Amino acid sequence: MADIQTVYGTFTKATGTGNQSVSTLAFQPKAVFFWWNNHTAQDTFEDAVRFGCGLYDGTFQVAISAGHADGGASADTLSTFDEAFCMRMMTEAGFNYARAAGVSLDTNGFTVNWTINNGLAETVHFLAVGGAEVQAKVGVVDSGTAVTTVAATGVGFQPSCLLLMPVWSTATTATGDCRTPAIGVTDGVNQGCMAAHGEDNVNPSNTTRYQRTDKCVAALTNTGALLKEADISSMDADGFTLNWTTNGAPDGGVYYLAIRMAGASPTVGAFTQKTSSGTKAVSGLAAEPQTLLFLGVGNTASGVVVDGCRASIGAYQPASDVNGAAWHGSTHGVTPTEVVKYNASAKAVIHATPNATAASSTIEAEAEVSAIAGDGFTLNWTTADAVAREVLFLSLPLVTAPPEAADLFWSPPVVHVEGGARG
Numbered sequence: 042m043a044d045i046q047t048v049y050g051t052f053t054k055a056t057g058t059g060n061q062s063v064s065t066l067a068f069q070p071k072a073v074f075f076w077w078n079n080h081t082a083q084d085t086f087e088d089a090v091r092f093g094c095g096l097y098d099g100t101f102q103v104a105i106s107a108g109h110a111d112g113g114a115s116a117d118t119l120s121t122f123d124e125a126f127c128m129r130m131m132t133e134a135g136f137n138y139a140r141a142a143g144v145s146l147d148t149n150g151f152t153v154n155w156t157i158n159n160g161l162a163e164t165v166h167f168l169a170v171g172g173a174e175v176q177a178k179v180g181v182v183d184s185g186t187a188v189t190t191v192a193a194t195g196v197g198f199q200p201s202c203l204l205l206m207p208v209w210s211t212a213t214t215a216t217g218d219c220r221t222p223a224i225g226v227t228d229g230v231n232q233g234c235m236a237a238h239g240e241d242n243v244n245p246s247n248t249t250r251y252q253r254t255d256k257c258v259a260a261l262t263n264t265g266a267l268l269k270e271a272d273i274s275s276m277d278a279d280g281f282t283l284n285w286t287t288n289g290a291p292d293g294g295v296y297y298l299a300i301r302m303a304g305a306s307p308t309v310g311a312f313t314q315k316t317s318s319g320t321k322a323v324s325g326l327a328a329e330p331q332t333l334l335f336l337g338v339g340n341t342a343s344g345v346v347v348d349g350c351r352a353s354i355g356a357y358q359p360a361s362d363v364n365g366a367a368w369h370g371s372t373h374g375v376t377p378t379e380v381v382k383y384n385a386s387a388k389a390v391i392h393a394t395p396n397a398t399a400a401s402s403t404i405e406a407e408a409e410v411s412a413i414a415g416d417g418f419t420l421n422w423t424t425a426d427a428v429a430r431e432v433l434f435l436s437l438p439l440v441t442a443p444p445e446a447a448d449l450f451w452s453p454p455v456v457h458v459e460g461g462a463r464g
Contacts, residue, residue, distance in 0.1 A: 043440040044173035045302050046070075047332040049356035051167070051365055054139065056160045061141070063167075064150040070169035072098040072177035072298055073143075073151055074204060075128055076222070076354050077165045078367040080384035086399035090369040090382050092352070094206060094222055096298050097127035097143035097151070098179040103296045104129035104140070105206055107221040109239045109350075109371055109380045118241040120221050122296075123214040124181075127153060128165065146171075164384055166365055168334060168356055170437065174303040181294045183211055184258075184269055188288050191271075193297065196280035200299040202228045202307040202435065203281060207260040207269060207295045218263040222352050224336055225257035226435045228327075229276040231309040232257040233433035235338045237352040238265045245376045248350035250338035252431060254311045258283060258295055267346055269293065305440040313342070313429040314392065314406050315422040324417035328438035333357040333410060333418060335366070336433040339392040348373035355389040357410040357418075359439075364388055364409045370395040370402075390420065392430055406430065 046068040054077075055061040079091035093106030106129045107120040123129050123140075130139040138161070141153040151169070170177050182193035184207065205225040218241045225234030233254045238261040240247040249265035258271040268289045274282040281299065300307070306327040315321040339351035350373070355366025365384075368391040372379040381395035381402045392406040404424050411421035418436075 043304055045175055045305055045331070045438070045440045046172035047168070047170050047437040049166070049168050049332050049358040049363065049365070051164050054161070054163050054165055055155055055158060056162055058155050058158050060144060060152055060154050062147065062150060062152040064147065066150045066169060068171045069148045070146050070151060070171040071175055072096065072170055072179055072300070073127070074168045074298055075165055076367055077128065077130065077163060078369055078382045078384060079130060079161070079163055080367065080382055081161060081163050083164070083384055083386040086381050086383050086402040088381060088399045090371065090380050091130060091132060092221060092367070092369050092382070093128065093130060094224065095127040095129070096179040096296060098177055099143070099146040101179045102127040102143045103179070103181070105208060105221050105296070106131050108132045110378065113378045118218050118239040120218060121214065122208045125214070166354070166356065166367060168332060170300055174305070176301040178299045179297070180299070181296045184285060184288060184293045184295055186288050186290045186292055188285055190274050190282050190284050192277065192282045193280040196299050198301045199278050200229070200276050200281055201302045201305070202226065202300050202309065203257065204298040204435070205234070205258050205295055206297070207258050207293055209260065209291070209293050211292050211294050222354065223260050224354070225259065226309045226334070226336070226433065227257040227273040228307050228309045229273060232273050233309060233311055233336070234259045234270070235336050235352065235433065236261050237338055237350045239350050239371050240264055245374045246372060246378045248371045248373045249346050249348055250340060250351050251346045252338045252340055252433070253344050254342070254431070254433070260293060261346070262289070265346065302438065302440070305438045307438060308436040309434070311431055311433050313431055315420070315425050316427045316429055318422050318425045320411060320419050320421050322414070322417055322419045324414065326416045326436050328440065329415050330359060330413055330418055330436040331439035332437045333389065334435040335390050337390065337392070337431065339370070339430055341429055342431040351392070353391045355385070355391065357389045359410070359413045366391045368393055390432055
């Protein structure tokens with residue numbers, strides 16, 4: 042049997058400093074992707090956003106995080122990234138209330154060291170990859186400011202898929218307005234990306250979001266306009282090449298998780314929300330999913346920057362039948378600010394609308410993965426409105442046969458994208 046292992050899960054953040062080990066995995070990971078939103082109570086709205094994502098491969102790490110205050114007469118937002126940590130949790134004022142550095146990737150999980158911590162036992166989501174047929178590397182490549190191709194080299198292998206997170210500086214740590222999450226995925230053929238934003242110190246609030254299915258990287262300016270975007274040019278023997286089609290100053294970094302799966306291919310694609318409750322199937326994947334990652338800004342397929350910050354990162358693990366997601370949103374053009382977050386314990390996709398209070402915010406649509414087929418999956422939309430919002434996904438494959446030599450550089454299929462934004 043091919044040894045390709047992937048898993049989605051959650052853990053509760055420790056409340057004190059020192060090492061914390063997560064030992065719930067059935068394999069030793071080669072890299073871990075983390076995300077969080079400062080949430081302790083599950084399946085309820087809470088005010089204010091403290092959202093972030095991190096990567097760790099046992100050698101290199103980065104944490105990208107943001108804070109956005111609720112109820113202020115003027116918007117109060119902040120973002121930061123730091124290569125000294127894989128999780129950095131901060132407020133909109135820049136106060137680090139918790140941060141952790143990766144210590145080790147263990148035989149059945151991973152260990153992090155909390156150098157600063159508070160008493161908040163919040164939920165952290167993670168996606169881990171490992172196995173003998175898997176190679177994984179976390180790194181960073183500069184974007185430059187030219188409309189041209191830029192190669193990332195030194196990866197050590199030809200990736201099967203990429204998870205990409207752009208930032209607004211080439212420094213190893215920097216701060217700016219709330220510009221996270223900005224996340225993209227590609228399998229070398231199919232791609233998608235999302236970005237969200239909240240401007241600091243303005244009245245009324247200025248918040249925006251952006252999503253595409255023909256780009257794998259997008260970044261917004263401090264005022265919410267499009268700053269940078271790139272599509273995948275090629276997966277190379279020692280890395281990958283990005284084609285920058287919009288590339289404003291300043292120069293910025295793109296952090297990446299590169300994954301190679303010998304004899305198998307991940308699939309990136311997109312689908313639209315069902316506009317009534319019930320099930321909807323997605324098919325045409327390269328292989329049966331072992332783990333699914335879902336991304337979205339809660340907008341129909343448009344390819345343009347729209348008002349209102351929304352972002353959801355969710356996942357599903359078929360083997361344990363576990364769904365989960367973290368969502369946040371902030372209203373555009375209001376005073377005082379309306380900033381809300383939500384953590385779903387049993388849904389993989391969340392679309393919601395923030396309101397003046399957390400309690401008055403509403404779920405517009407939510408779905409759980411209810412079935413896995415040979416080349417796809419089915420979502421059960423337990424709540425749905427009439428808006429056909431676009432959702433991006435990355436499917437990491439379940440492989441039950443050993444890799445054949447002819448399969449080692451097998452290309453993924455072109456996945457049909459419903460209503461995708463095409464240039």
